[in-house]
Amino acid sequence: MSVLIFLDQSEGHIKKNSFEAASYGAKVAELLGTTADGIVLGNVNDDLAALGAYRLKRIHHFKNPELNNLDAQVFTNVIAEAAERIGATVIIFSNNADGKAIAPRLSVKLKAGLVSGAVALPDISNGFVVKKNVFSGKAFANVSVTTEKKIISLNPNSYKINKGEGIAEVIEPEITVPVSKVKVTAVNKIVGEIPLSEAELVVSGGRGLKGPENWNLVTDLAKVLGAATACSRPVADSDWRPHHEHVGQTGLAIAPNLYFAVGISGAIQHLAGVNRSKVIVVINKDPEAPFFKAADYGIVGDVFEVMPKITEAVKKLKGV
Amino acid sequence: MKILVCISKTPDTTAKITFTDNNTKFAEAGVQFIINPYDEWYSLVRAIELKEADGSTQIHLINVGGADSDPIIRKALALGGDEAIRVNANSQDSFYIASQIAEVAKQNNYDLIFTGKETIDYNGSSIGGMVSELLDMPYVSHATKFSLNGTTATIDREIDGGEEVNEVQLPVVVSCQKGMAEQRIPNMKGIMGARTKPLKVVEPVAVESLTSIVSFELPPPKAGVKLVSADHPEELVRLLHEEAKVI
Ligand SMILES: Cc1cc2nc3c(=O)[nH]c(=O)nc-3n(C[C@H](O)[C@H](O)[C@H](O)COP(=O)(O)OP(=O)(O)OC[C@H]3O[C@@H](n4cnc5c(N)ncnc54)[C@H](O)[C@@H]3O)c2cc1C
Numbered sequence: 177m178s179v180l181i182f183l184d185q186s187e188g189h190i191k192k193n194s195f196e197a198a199s200y201g202a203k204v205a206e207l208l209g210t211t212a213d214g215i216v217l218g219n220v221n222d223d224l225a226a227l228g229a230y231r232l233k234r235i236h237h238f239k240n241p242e243l244n245n246l247d248a249q250v251f252t253n254v255i256a257e258a259a260e261r262i263g264a265t266v267i268i269f270s271n272n273a274d275g276k277a278i279a280p281r282l283s284v285k286l287k288a289g290l291v292s293g294a295v296a297l298p299d300i301s302n303g304f305v306v307k308k309n310v311f312s313g314k315a316f317a318n319v320s321v322t323t324e325k326k327i328i329s330l331n332p333n334s335y336k337i338n339k340g341e342g343i344a345e346v347i348e349p350e351i352t353v354p355v356s357k358v359k360v361t362a363v364n365k366i367v368g369e370i371p372l373s374e375a376e377l378v379v380s381g382g383r384g385l386k387g388p389e390n391w392n393l394v395t396d397l398a399k400v401l402g403a404a405t406a407c408s409r410p411v412a413d414s415d416w417r418p419h420h421e422h423v424g425q426t427g428l429a430i431a432p433n434l435y436f437a438v439g440i441s442g443a444i445q446h447l448a449g450v451n452r453s454k455v456i457v458v459i460n461k462d463p464e465a466p467f468f469k470a471a472d473y474g475i476v477g478d479v480f481e482v483m484p485k486i487t488e489a490v491k492k493l494k495g496v
Numbered sequence: 497m498k499i500l501v502c503i504s505k506t507p508d509t510t511a512k513i514t515f516t517d518n519n520t521k522f523a524e525a526g527v528q529f530i531i532n533p534y535d536e537w538y539s540l541v542r543a544i545e546l547k548e549a550d551g552s553t554q555i556h557l558i559n560v561g562g563a564d565s566d567p568i569i570r571k572a573l574a575l576g577g578d579e580a581i582r583v584n585a586n587s588q589d590s591f592y593i594a595s596q597i598a599e600v601a602k603q604n605n606y607d608l609i610f611t612g613k614e615t616i617d618y619n620g621s622s623i624g625g626m627v628s629e630l631l632d633m634p635y636v637s638h639a640t641k642f643s644l645n646g647t648t649a650t651i652d653r654e655i656d657g658g659e660e661v662n663e664v665q666l667p668v669v670v671s672c673q674k675g676m677a678e679q680r681i682p683n684m685k686g687i688m689g690a691r692t693k694p695l696k697v698v699e700p701v702a703v704e705s706l707t708s709i710v711s712f713e714l715p716p717p718k719a720g721v722k723l724v725s726a727d728h729p730e731e732l733v734r735l736l737h738e739e740a741k742v743i
C-alpha cells in the first residue's frame with residue numbers, strides 16, 4: 177500500500193498544481209501510515225530528486241519521448257501499470273486540464289473510486305470520505321470511496337504547498353508505450369502570462385469598464401500585483417478580451433487567494449466560477465450590485481476614478 | 497455517421513442550493529431543471545451542425561435518469577436530436593452512469609460520442625473519460641473546436657494556460673465546452689416534431705457504484721463586506737496588505 181502522485185509537466189517543467197498535489201499526497205500517505213511516490217511522464221528539465229522536498233520518497237520517471245504530449249488513453253495505461261508495479265492504492269492528481277482527462281479513465285481501468293475536485297484531506301476515521309466541490313462552488317459533498325483503490329483529483333489552489341527538505345530517489349523504469357491515436361499538431365500557449373488556473377491573484381473586469389480601450393485599468397493593477405487577468409462572460413463574448421479569460425459557470429472556475437472584481441455586477445453565474453476565492457474585492461458604482469454580498473472588501477465608486485489610485489497605492493506599497 | 501450526445505438534467509443556473517433529509521439530498525422543491533448547459537449549448541448544437549453539413553448523420557441522445565428527465569430529453573429532441581434513449585436509473589456515481597452509457601454505445605457503434613465538460617451540479621468532469629475507457633476509445637477533453645475531414649477529427653482542446661490542436665481518427669469521445677458552438681433556441685417546427693420522435697426507455701445493466709455521497713454541506717456564510725470610501729482607495733490597499741495579507 178502506498179500513495180502515488182501524478183506530477184504533470186508543461187514544456188519540461190513540473191506544474192505548480194502538481195506541487196499542491198504532491199504536498200497533499202504526502203499528507204495522505206502520512207495519515208495512512210505509508211509513503212508517497214511521484215510519477216513523471218516525458219522529458220523534463222527540472223531536477224526531479226529535489227521533489228523530495230515535498231516528502232516524496234521516489235520519483236518514477238518514464239522518460240519515453242512519446243509521453244511528452246498528453247494522450248489520456250496512453251497515459252492511463254502507463255500510470256496504471258506503474259501503480260500496479262509499485263502497489264499504489266491511492267493515486268492523486270491535480271484537477272487541472274490533464275488530471276480531468278486522465279483520472280476518470282484510470283478510475284475505470286483500476287476499478288478505483290474517483291473523487292474529482294477534492295478540497296480537503298480524506299477523513300479516514302470511518303471509511304474513506306473526501307470533501308469535494310459541487311454545484312459550481314455553491315456547496316460541498318462528502319463522498320465515500322468504497323473500493324480498495326482510490327483516486328483523488330485535488331482542486332487547484334485548495335491545498336497549501338508544503339515544501340521542506342529532502343531528496344527523492346529517481347527511478348527511470350522501462351516501459352512499452354502503446355501507440356497513440358491522438359496526434360498533437362499544435363500547442364498555443366499564452367507566453368509570459370500567468371495561467372489563470374494557477375494564479376494566486378486575479379484582477380477581473382466586467383462591462384462596467386465600457387470597452388476594451390479601458391482595460392489598462394485592469395492590466396495596470398494586475399501588472400504591479402503580479403496577478404493574472406480575467407473577465408465576465410459578456411466581455412469575452414464581445415471580444416473585448418480573449419475567451420480563455422472568461423470565468424464563471426460557463427467559463428473557468430477559479431479559487432485564487434485574491435479575486436479583484438472591477439465593474440462586474442456579480443450575477444449568480446459569474447459567482448459560480450469565483451466564489452471559492454479566499455478574498456473577494458469589488459469595485460462597483462452601484463451599491464446594490466449583488467457582488468457586494470459575496471465580497472470581503474469593496475468600494476462603491478467609479479472605476480475610472482478609483483482604479484488608477486489603487487494601482488498607485490500598490491506601487492507605493494511595493495516601492496516601484 | 498452516427499453521433500451519441502450525452503444529456504444530463506441539472507438545476508437551473510440560478511437555482512437556490514439547499515439540502516433536505518439531514519443534508520443527504522438536494523432540495524428539489526420549486527427548482528426548475530434544465531439540460532446541463534454544456535450538453536445543450538455546445539455538444540448538442542455542434543452535433544446538429546455536423547448533421548446540417550452531412551444529412552446522412554444521425555444523432556442519438558442518451559440520458560441516464562428517471563421519467564423526470566423526459567421534459568429535458570424532449571427539449572433536446574426539439575433542438576435537433578433524431579432519437580433518444582433513456583436508461584431508467586437514478587445514480588450519482590459517475591462510474592455507474594458511464595457504464596450505462598457505454599453499454600448502449602456498444603450496441604450501436606457510434607463514430608462520435610459527445611459529452612459536456614462537466615455537469616453543473618455534480619461537477620465530476622468524469623463521464624466522458626470513463627465512457628472512453630470502457631469503450632477503449634481515444635478521449636479528447638475540454639474541446640473548444642471540432643471539425644471533421646472524412647474520418648479524421650481536428651479538435652482544439654483547452655490546456656492549462658492555452659490550447660492544443662489534436663488530430664484523431666474516429667471513433668472518439670469528446671467532452672465539449674465553450675467555443676464549440678453557439679446556443680440555439682428550439683423553433684416551433686422542432687418542438688412539434690419532437691413529440692413524435694422516438695424516446696426509448698431501457699432498463700439499466702447491473703453495475704456496482706464505486707463511490708457514494710454521504711452528505712452535503714453549504715459553505716459558511718460570508719462575514720459581510722467591509723466598505724472603504726471611494727475617496728481613500730489607498731485604505732483598501734492597506735487592508736489587503738495588513739489585514740487580509742493577500743498582497
Ligand atoms: C446559463 C448562463 C450562464 C452564464 N455564465 C456566465 C459566466 O460563466 N460568467 C459570467 O460572467 N456571466 C455568465 N452569465 C451571464 C451573467 O448572468 C451576467 O449577465 C454577466 O455576468 C454580467 O456581466 P457584467 O457583470 O460584466 O456586466 P453587467 O451585468 O452589465 O454589470 C456591469 C456592472 O458594472 C457596474 N458599472 C458600470 N459602470 C461603472 C463604473 N463607471 N464604475 C463602477 N462600476 C460600474 C454596474 O453597476 C454593473 O454592476 C451566464 C448567464 C446565463 C443565463
Ligand SMILES: Nc1ncnc2c1ncn2[C@@H]1O[C@H](COP(=O)(O)O)[C@@H](O)[C@H]1O
Pocket residue numbers: 502503504505532534535558559560561590593610611612613614615618619620621622623624
Ligand atoms: N445522467 C446522465 N445521463 C447522460 N449523460 C450524463 C449524465 N450525467 C453526466 N452526463 C454527461 O457527462 C458529462 C459530464 O458529467 P460529469 O462527469 O458528471 O461532470 C455531462 O456534461 C453529460 O454530457
